[in-house]
Amino acid sequence: MIEVQNVSVHYGQKKVVDNLSFILGDAELLTLVGPTGCGKTTILQALAGLIPISDGTIKLGSHTVTATKTIAPEKRQVGMVFQDFALFPHLTVIENVSFKLKDNAKADYWIELLGLTPWRDVKPANLSGGQKQRVALARTLAHEPAFVLLDEPLSNLDAALKDDLRWEIRQALKEAGVPAIWVTHDQEEALSVGDRIGILKDGKLQQIDTPENCFSKPQSRFVARFLGDASFLPGTLNTSSNIVATALGNAPASPVNDAQGEVDLLLRPDDLSLTLDEAGNGEIIWSRYEGSARLYGVKTDAGATVKIRCSHENIAEPGQRVMMHIITTHPLAVFER
CATH class of the missing domain: 3.40.50.300 (P-loop containing nucleotide triphosphate hydrolases)
Structure with missing residues (x-):
């Protein structure tokens, strides 16, 4: 401990x-x-x-x-594992892992567990980056x-x-x-x-x-933004039902620091749905292709900007009108405005 x-x-x-x-x-x-x-x-x-x-x-x-x-x-x-591996270049894998050990049994155990047995007698210059990091970890753990x-x-x-x-x-x-x-x-x-x-x-x-x-359930806007894409949508919190009403629909709320009244609802890109609709409630302002998904920036008719992640097959272009809905069913964090 x-x-x-x-x-x-x-x-x-x-x-x-x-x-x-x-x-x-x-x-x-x-x-x-x-x-x-x-x-x-x-x-x-x-x-x-x-x-x-x-x-x-x-x-x-x-x-x-x-x-x-x-x-x-x-x-x-203390065992330390560094980003630069810190291996001895003139020693083999087993020599690095067992360095200063009296008994090689622990070194052998971790070499096998981490899948390094085929490279047991190989020096670091002939290893990939991933193999070098496994050697560094094996060396650390072998010393208990x-x-x-x-x-x-x-x-x-x-x-x-x-x-x-x-x-x-x-x-x-x-x-x-x-x-x-x-x-x-x-x-x-x-x-x-x-x-x-x-x-x-x-x-x-x-x-x-x-x-x-x-x-x-981030305890601050900083934490919310730092851990991933975050949008903050204005709304009104009903404290008796813990439901927040927004321009994109209602959502269950989890108030942060006893937030009440006029609040900002934290939305992650997966909390919203998006479909092309000329009579919708927002407009695409930018689009990013991510391989398996597309991330959109959308400006709501009320003036807020939200991020929405959709399947890569859901293609929309900047300037197109879209309909958005909050689709999450779990409580979302809300912050006092």
Whole structure:
């Protein structure tokens, strides 16, 4: 278990991490996501003992770290997985994974589990990016760390590799049964692999919850926008029924911070339907082809702009009139206007 209480980190006069608190359970995977410069990597460095904290407490098993009491990185039993792999170029896969191990049994176990057996005696220069990252993970887990920190582990890989490898890494971490913190700038990655997700802005944790709750019940407009395409449609909330009335129809509502009266309804692109209709309630202003889908920007007759994602077979052009309806049946977040 990792417990972080009111931790802050300063670089000179600048506060890079501000009053951070969370508890990470045994075998739990937490993803941290946020804009560039929000403090994600600094948090990992502080947990690893690479930089000191300015305030607060970090509890790592039986160890407690404060601003005045630090513990050397090598005594924290931390495993680190980096975006640049950090492999020894002159060593083979088995030599990299078993480096400083007295018994190769653990190295053999992770090499086999991560599908690296055919490359056991191969050096990194002859491996693909995905294979190198598997070797780096195998090396980390073979040393039986108390917790694992992953700093943008997939950012140097081709997009085609990322989807499968993110799940391989997640499954390996679950197999190891260790708590892990995975830092990424990729919102889709953060939502798909984390048991919980933490969203950071300017060094402050804006929200930490399950991916589903952060996406569908964001606690701020910043979180809503950061985790995916977001539109805000004006409406009026009936607090007795928790139904919000809008120009595109009614929808069940989940008020944020006790919002009431005149509100803005959070709509994701899949919450709306769209059909060509000259007598419709909006007009296409832009279109983006995404392969299996098309994303449209549509201006409603009431003046708001919303994003709608449809099948790639649903083709509309800028300037065409369309009819839109809210089709979701689950409660949507509403914010006070």
